[in-house]
Amino acid sequence: MRARLVEPLPDRPALIRPAELLTTAPAAVARWTLSASPVHPPTQHTRPTRHARAVHHVRLSPGVDVLDLVTTLRDRGHPASPNHVLAGQPLYFGGPQGAPSPAPAVPYEPGPPSGVTIAVLDTGVVPHPWLMPWYRDDAADTPDADGDGGLDTQAGHGTFVCGLILRRDPGVRLRAVRLLDSDGVADEAALLRALTRLCAERVDILNLSFGGYTFDDRPPLGLAEALAGFPAVVACAGNTGRSRPFWPAALPGIVAVGALDGNVRASFSAYGPWVDACAQGVGLASSFVEFGEFHGYATWSGSSFACATVVGALARLCRELPPTQAVRHLLSDGRRIPDLGVSIA
Template identity: 50%
Template sequence: MEIQSVGEAFIRPGQVLADRTALAAAARWTQAVSEADGVCVLHLSPGVDPCEVTTELREQGLRASPNHVLRGQPLWFGGPASRPFPAPPVGFKPGRSRSGVVVGLLDTGVAKHPWWSGTDWYARLGPDEADASEGSQAGHGTFIAGVLARRAPGAALRVHRVLDGDGIGDEAAIVRTLYRMRDNPPQVLNLSFGGHTFDDRPPPLLADAIGALTETVTVACAGNTASDRPFWPAALPYVVGVGAVDSCRQDRAPYSGHGTWVDACAQGDWLTSSYLDAGEFGGYAAWSGTSFATPLVAGAIADAAREEPAREWIRRVLDSDETRQIPDLGVLFAASL
């Protein structure tokens, strides 16, 4: 599907997201509407600018947004994601104990791996949740699943594939997935993707969908932008935005997003985790990025949730005067892999 660049934001050309209250007001620009799972995608007539339509609808007090494109955040070097590097096997045995905690993982999917062989949560996955086998970010979700498994032993993963093999997804698909999670929400939700918006304002339908998960702690990456420009959904006030520190866990990794909207940070450089068993890889890789700092924080929250509600625990940690802070990155989670 086509992608249009608007400044440093990316959108699906000719598409606007809205709820049903905006349909009548947008009718004169709209060629077709597709509605599912709480969100309407307005397919605009040729030549109509989705950013201009969004602005006019918002001036009328309606909730609307271009269909922003969001991307996974492994380390970028001005182009496609840097490749992961093969790593030797890691001697991790998940054990048989279950914590009762569920972590939602929206990403590229999860591939078969010895670390979760025989687990109930992996046995429930269907073919639509399998990790992409090709693309610059194939294995992204599998890598993150391994970080979560090691950081929160016994937690079950609930996997939804919302990104393709190049780590690309759009706001409409993600909002619809979040909408379907409302009836049975996880305690923790890991979102290792994001993007800028065309006007640097929060995307309202994505914000609504995350905000509706009132008992879930949502953790999202701050992006590999090396800037303080808000990166969504991490910059939402009720999301734990996670930046990356270097391998010494002393300073901000040079690529990490940063600013007052970042709540926490963890090591993002040279983490080793599960990966695809293909080509030069034997199921393990080393990779860098705020994508992978995020599950270190999400996993810590999930591990703590065995003993107390996740929202209470993370609120206390973030508000404590005793936790170490990194300027413009928030509370440091010092654990590594």
């Protein structure tokens, strides 16, 4: 994984792609640029703004310091940011807590179609019996992408997330999108590209069980606008055990989900006033890959999976309510836990 750990603010590390940035002013960095391409052009699905401009992904010449260049661009009035790494494992600030464990088969019965479509941006899925109606080769998870004979760090994560949603609402239609690699890693540019492609489809709820920090704790460039085209977005708060904003969950309008262990906050769960809801995130059982000691099922813990549980609960409400109303209803009814929002049973 190409990544650089930066810490311009004490005790506030972030991961960025070296020699890459995002900006709405590619001409301003032309002298340092190897290539530039738009990753989220304004469309009819984008939130209306007075001066909507495309976000470009810029690859820089060797030796250019990304953070220095971002500061220079901002000083000149140009929106700019490093291309931050987004991920789903504890080492990289979010996703599953620890490793999955093999589990016996979990009971599951498909339900009648509900008409609700959920897009899951994750590691993709395997052709598990629960997921065959929605399996696509272009969203296939690869359990051992590096060919070392071992299960990759986050292989099966998307399959696990999709299974949790189906267990909560077996009538939904799933749209699995492979964004993260089998070690659970992607970046902001890849996310913006995926959202641009997906916004032309019908999606009622977007499940984002990953995230990361930004180097200055500002919201990621262009991401709020890219997500505004989706009726409901639910994202995990991260396994950081901290109150520091974790993106995209901390964006306004996104349902940020923390994890419970019984009736209290799970020790690994992020928390804070930006967290809207919480659900059980410890020892959950779901669909998984067939690999080694795993036979299609596992138990796992993390805010990623609390997020999927909340998405399943929201999907059931969407049977009767439009997604935006369903979100309001979900967040207005239930026990409130300080810095974790509403508890979703």
